[in-house]
Amino acid sequence: xxxxxxxxxxxxxxxxxxxxxxxxxxxxxxxxxxxxxxxxxxxxxxxxxxxxxxxxxxxxxxxxxxxxxxxxxxxxxxxxxxxxxxxxxxxxxxxxxxxxxxxxxxxxxxxxxxxxxxxxxxxxxxxxxxxxxxxxxxxxxxxxxxxxxxxxxxxxxxxxxxxxxxxxxxxxxxxxxxxxxxxxxxxxxxxxxxxxxxxxxxxxxxxxxxxxxxxxxxxxxxxxxxxxxxxxxxxxxxxxxxxxxxxxxxxxxxxxxxxxxxxxxxxxxxxxxxxxxxxxxxxxxxxxxxxxxxxxxxxxxxxxxxxxxxxxxxxxxxxxxx
Ligand code: PBG
Ligand code: ZN
Numbered sequence: 001x002x003x004x005x006x007x008x009x010x011x012x013x014x015x016x017x018x019x020x021x022x023x024x025x026x027x028x029x030x031x032x033x034x035x036x037x038x039x040x041x042x043x044x045x046x047x048x049x050x051x052x053x054x055x056x057x058x059x060x061x062x063x064x065x066x067x068x069x070x071x072x073x074x075x076x077x078x079x080x081x082x083x084x085x086x087x088x089x090x091x092x093x094x095x096x097x098x099x100x101x102x103x104x105x106x107x108x109x110x111x112x113x114x115x116x117x118x119x120x121x122x123x124x125x126x127x128x129x130x131x132x133x134x135x136x137x138x139x140x141x142x143x144x145x146x147x148x149x150x151x152x153x154x155x156x157x158x159x160x161x162x163x164x165x166x167x168x169x170x171x172x173x174x175x176x177x178x179x180x181x182x183x184x185x186x187x188x189x190x191x192x193x194x195x196x197x198x199x200x201x202x203x204x205x206x207x208x209x210x211x212x213x214x215x216x217x218x219x220x221x222x223x224x225x226x227x228x229x230x231x232x233x234x235x236x237x238x239x240x241x242x243x244x245x246x247x248x249x250x251x252x253x254x255x256x257x258x259x260x261x262x263x264x265x266x267x268x269x270x271x272x273x274x275x276x277x278x279x280x281x282x283x284x285x286x287x288x289x290x291x292x293x294x295x296x297x298x299x300x301x302x303x304x305x306x307x308x309x310x311x312x313x314x315x316x317x318x319x320x321x322x
């Protein structure tokens with residue numbers, strides 16, 4: 001007889017598989033990124049199924065999202081124009097600030113998270129201010145703090161700085177605390193890699209740097225230990241949730257970060273990762289729904305507690321409530 005040293009039968013029955021599943025996706029794990037702008041909504045060619053949402057259409061979107069089971073959104077603004085001082089980013093009447101008010105009026109069932117960065121709002125297209133051809137890290141910090149504060153004053157529940165400047169979490173924490181917003185959490189894009197997978201996003205926001213690239217402030221894809229240093233530094237500065245971005249080429253980083261910290265870990269399943277799955281399923285390569293589920297489960301299995309994904313709207317309704 002074959003020696004039964006392992007519980008092989010656990011695989012054979014659906015109910016048992018559910019009992020012993022190590023990973024379970026819930027709709028509450030997912031954050032849906034949205035792009036907001038003035039004027040009419042427009043589809044994003046490189047991200048089939050995603051839109052630049054006109055502010056006028058946001059009340060309808062909010063209702064649809066809640067009905068689809070989406071519980072959180074991550075808001076990116078596409079301003080009508082940029083400026084050398086990035087002022088459209090902290091304008092109390094800016095596109096994100098107005099979108100926040102509109103969404104807040106439309107529903108109280110959506111958690112509103114805002115991306116804090118300068119790249120869509122500044123003439124150079126870089127995430128920080130530029131001086132003498134270089135990113136001026138320290139001069140950028142007060143500007144980011146102003147942006148975060150203006151988001152919170154317009155109704156943001158959580159701010160998420162994505163610029164990768166050193167010291168930004170502390171600068172934002174101090175500004176929020178100083179204005180009585182101690183309760184507002186910060187999600188830090190702590191390990192954000194200089195990735196080619198952001199292509200469709202930059203197309204959607206028209207936010208590619210006009211000159212150069214982001215390699216001087218985003219992380220080198222070859223480094224994983226550096227991610228741990230970044231994450232620990234941001235936690236020390238006051239980050240409540242730390243993010244690894246992108247997700248799929250960095251599952252090892254998610255896993256290592258998970259082991260190194262005791263705060264929630266978030267992963268960003270970015271635009272290029274979305275576009276790849278959409279393109280392959282449009283070619284009939286595979287069953288999109290099954291691949292999306294397997295992909296998100298792999299990110300969660302690697303250690304992410306929260307996943308930002310453009311698939312959230314499609315899949316939320318099919319997931320566990322808890
Ligand atoms: C920039 C920013 C980027 C993304 C979110 N915020 C990319 C970049 O560095 O240009 C990418 C998101 C995605 O690809 O889905 N602050
Ligand atoms: Zn940026």
